[in-house]
Amino acid sequence: xxxxxxxMTLERLDDTVSVLDLKPGTVKYLKEPRKILEISIxxxxxxxxxxxxxxxxxxxxxxxxxxxxxxxYHQDVTLDEIKALSMLMTWKCSLVNIPFGGAKGxxxxxxxxxSKRELEKLTRRYTYELLPFIGPEKDxxxxxxxxxxxxxxxxxxxxxIAKGYxxxxxxxxxxxxLGGSQGREEATSRGxxxxxxxxxxxxxxxxxxxxxxxxxxxxxxxxAAKILYDLGFKIIALSDVTGAIQSKNGIDPYKLSDFxxxxxxxxxxxxxxxxxxxxxxxxxxxxxPAALExxxxxxxxxxxxxxxxxxxxxxxxTPDADPILKDNNIFIIPDVLCNSGGVTVSxxxxxxxxxxxxxxxxxxxxxxxxxxxxxFYEVYDFSKDRKLDMRNxxxxxxxxRVAEAMRIRGIYP
Numbered sequence: 385x386x387x388x389x390x391x392m393t394l395e396r397l398d399d400t401v402s403v404l405d406l407k408p409g410t411v412k413y414l415k416e417p418r419k420i421l422e423i424s425i426x427x428x429x430x431x432x433x434x435x436x437x438x439x440x441x442x443x444x445x446x447x448x449x450x451x452x453x454x455x456x457y458h459q460d461v462t463l464d465e466i467k468a469l470s471m472l473m474t475w476k477c478s479l480v481n482i483p484f485g486g487a488k489g490x491x492x493x494x495x496x497x498x499s500k501r502e503l504e505k506l507t508r509r510y511t512y513e514l515l516p517f518i519g520p521e522k523d524x525x526x527x528x529x530x531x532x533x534x535x536x537x538x539x540x541x542x543x544x545i546a547k548g549y550x551x552x553x554x555x556x557x558x559x560x561x562l563g564g565s566q567g568r569e570e571a572t573s574r575g576x577x578x579x580x581x582x583x584x585x586x587x588x589x590x591x592x593x594x595x596x597x598x599x600x601x602x603x604x605x606x607x608a609a610k611i612l613y614d615l616g617f618k619i620i621a622l623s624d625v626t627g628a629i630q631s632k633n634g635i636d637p638y639k640l641s642d643f644x645x646x647x648x649x650x651x652x653x654x655x656x657x658x659x660x661x662x663x664x665x666x667x668x669x670x671x672x673p674a675a676l677e678x679x680x681x682x683x684x685x686x687x688x689x690x691x692x693x694x695x696x697x698x699x700x701x702t703p704d705a706d707p708i709l710k711d712n713n714i715f716i717i718p719d720v721l722c723n724s725g726g727v728t729v730s731x732x733x734x735x736x737x738x739x740x741x742x743x744x745x746x747x748x749x750x751x752x753x754x755x756x757x758x759x760f761y762e763v764y765d766f767s768k769d770r771k772l773d774m775r776n777x778x779x780x781x782x783x784x785r786v787a788e789a790m791r792i793r794g795i796y797p
Contacts, residue, residue, distance in 0.1 A: 389677050390464035393471050395703050400779040403770060410787055417467055418451075418485075419443040423513045425491065427505045429498075439510050441489040443523055444470035447789040450521055451487035452477060452727060454528030454557075455535075457503075461490035465677070472698055475782035476724045480759045482731040485786075487523050489514075495530045507535050511542040518543065520553030520738060526730050527557040529602075529676070533569075537562055552737035556730035565733035566745035568726075571752060572696065573607030575725015577615070578756035579717045580670060580694050586764055587715060589691070595668040597621035597690070600675030601640070601649060604696045604723065608672055609637035621658065621666045622649065623675075628663045629655035664688050673700035680705045688714060695719035710773055718775040720782060721763055728755050 394415060401411050423439040440463055443451040453473040466488045474486030491510060495503060517523055527536055536555045540562065543554045552563035560566065567574070584591055596617050598605045601624040609619050618634040627650035629635065635655050643652050650657050664671065664680065667689040673679050674696035680688070685705035693709065694717045695701065701709070701716070709716060729752055736742045743751075767777035 388464055389468040389699055392678075392703055393468040393699065396775075396779060397471070397783070399703070400776055400783055403772065403776065403780050404784055404787070406783075406787055410790065413790060414445070414783065414787065417442050417444045417470060418446060419517070420463070420467070421514070421517060422463065423510065425506060425509050425513065427502060427509060429502055437491055437493050437506060437510075439489070439491040439513070440466045441514055441517060441523070442466045442470040442487060443517075444486040444488075445474040445786060446485040447786055447793055448478060448485055449483035450485065450519075451523040452484035452526070452730065453487035453489065454526045455489035455491070455531050455539075456528035457491050457493050457495040457530030457535075459492060459494040461492045466490045469698055472720060473727065474786060475720045475779055476727055477731075478782040478785040479720050479763070479778055480724045480728050480755050481785075482728060482755075484524075484727070484731065487525075488528075489525055490528075493530075503535070504538055507538045508542045511539045512546070515543065515546050518554060520551065520734065524553065524730070524734055525555050526726070533557055533559045533564060536564075553734055556733040556737075558733070563733075563737045563742075565729055565736055565748060566743065567748040567752070568729050568733055569603070570607035570611070571729035571748075572604045572723050572726035573611055574749065575728060575752055575756045576604070576608055576672070576694055576696050576717075576722045577611045578725070578753050579722050579760050580612075580692065582757055582760040582764075583692055583694075583715060583717055587692075589669070591616070593618060594670060595620045596670045596672065597663070597666040597668040598672045598674055598696075599623050599663055599679065600673065600697065601637075601644070602674065605672065605674035606637060606641055608674060608696055609635075610641075612670075613637050617670070620668060621663065622655075623660055623663050624649045626650045628658045628660040630658045630666065631655040662687075666690075670694060672696045675700070678702055680709075682708060685709050686712070688712070690714060692717065695722045698723065706773070706775060716774050717760075718778045721759060721774075721778045724759065725752055725756055728752055 421441045425437040470488035477484040536558045558564035621630040626648040665687045671690035677699040680701040682704040685708035763778045
């Protein structure tokens with residue numbers, strides 16, 4: 385079993401196409417990224433010396449619309465990771481039926497070890513190198529791990545200066561004051577919660593006093609915890625890069641967010657520390673992996689005691705873990721469905737920016753709910769009709785739509 389996320393993504397695709405009637409050439413087409421860019425980014429650092437950073441942008445597929453996908457800044461970024469995430473974005477956009485293809489970008493950098501000035505220089509030079517390849521009708525970046533609304537603002541500004549006029553539609557996840565969308569910050573989390581509520585309905589589980597464990601208290605994990613807490617769920621375990629905590633009486637994620645502004649999560653006084661390696665052993669109703677890839681593996685899958693796994697992160701479960709989870713009757717809401725709320729509201733932001741007409745937060749959330757619930761029930765019904773698990777059903781449905789768009793458009797020339 386490989387731990388290479390690109391090879392695992394291809395392995396999942398092979399499993400998926402086996403249940404679809406696709407020609408070998410179509411499968412080859414779906415596997416290959418449309419465009420791969422590798423960029424050397426020179427930055428004059430604060431000490432006057434020049435540092436060279438490595439950046440990537442991968443456009444996987446654009447048959448259903450312009451490429452769409454985040455940019456991550458992380459010291460462990462690899463080209464294979466970016467390729468895999470760009471493919472996942474293709475399936476994600478297809479699954480929620482928004483008119484985008486998949487893309488992803490990244491820079492090998494620890495954003496917390498460079499100054500804000502250096503980060504801005506890095507972002508603007510990276511954007512400059514991407515100028516011929518991005519745009520509202522070509523490829524629309526967004527925030528991801530290690531990036532935020534400020535970085536999107538720098539990208540938009542650099543692109544707009546080059547064009548000679550304001551182009552808000554070149555990125556999503558911008559600050560509200562620059563054409564960002566209401567509800568974008570918590571969109572991925574809110575979308576995940578809508579799928580969780582739908583799962584509880586089809587499973588016939590009452591929503592009173594259900595317990596939740598969230599791995600990763602970043603943007604996705606923290607907002608998911610807060611939304612579920614507001615709905616009456618009990619958050620009994622949380623973790624981040626500093627460690628993990630638990631409390632049978634429940635943890636208030638709002639108080640925790642205030643606490644970690646100045647202190648590490650593991651020092652939170654209203655919960656007890658726990659071994660992060662045993663986090664997945666937490667007995668709970670809902671487990672939300674909201675950190676990085678490859679967290680649930682064949683080594684720890686058998687220890688999971690949750691009824692539902694809602695994949696807030698991208699590719700948190702390895703292929704060899706899936707059969708174990710299935711044998712233990714754990715209901716999985718796969719990443720391509722569960723965390724697609726972010727790209728859905730990114731689509732809303734792109735529409736609003738192109739129209740120069742902006743929606744209320746209530747409208748954004750209602751539209752998001754409609755799309756997420758529709759996508760969930762389409763996948764659930766497909767899984768029942770085809771006798772597939774939720775992951776294979778989600779991927780098969782998404783891949784079939786992309787393959788159909790490719791078939792109709794044809795190959796030029």
